[in-house]
Amino acid sequence: MEGQDHRGGKEAEMVTPARRQHGLLPDLIDWAESFPSMFGFRPASGIQGIRVEDFVEDGMYVVRAELPGIDPGKDVTITVDDRLLTISAERSEQTTEKNRSEFRYGSFSRAVALPADAKEEDIKASYAKGILTVRVPVDETAKVHRKIEIETGDES
Incomplete structure (x- = not known):
């Protein structure tokens, strides 16, 4: 049942990242925040989302999150509250060059609704x-698979 989504209704909408409201030019700001770091460029806000994928495989709901360069023991927090799984991370980086020092900090968060x-x-x-891989067991015995018959009526 790989790839099957056991969520439905409004909860399933939470898997997509919430768009921040920026006022003027939101598309341009979203583009700049996702722009790769070229030539040392970093978005002014310092905020980026956590890229995730989620799927069901072998009785497990799996969430995989890209968190390169993070120390999971001290920089990552995973919480669950009322079927909402939240992954939060913080990253700080300091670079020192001749006559120059730069410090960057960013916090990231992503929430997904559990089945x-x-x-x-x-x-x-x-x-x-x-x-980061989060595995959540799901009770697949409760699933009922049945075919739904379609009623047709005479259009006279």
Whole structure:
């Protein structure tokens, strides 16, 4: 059942990142914040989102988040509250060159709605090669698969 989405309704909409309201030129600001760091350029706001993918595989709802260069033991927090899984991270970086020092700081957060049948008490997380993987067991025995018949009427 890989790739099958067990969420429905309004909760499923939470998987997509919330767009911040910037007032003037929101598309330009969103573009600048996602622009790759070329020639040392960093977006002025210092805020970027956490890129995630989520899927169901082998009885687990899996969320994978890109968090390169982060120390998961001290820079990452994972919380769950009322079926909402939130991943938060902070990154600070200092570069020193001749006659110049620069300090950058950013905090990141991403929330996804868990499936209704998620076993929140059994959530596990691991981190390897810049990828945080959160595994949430789901109760697949409660799933009922049935075909829905379509009624047709005479159009006379």
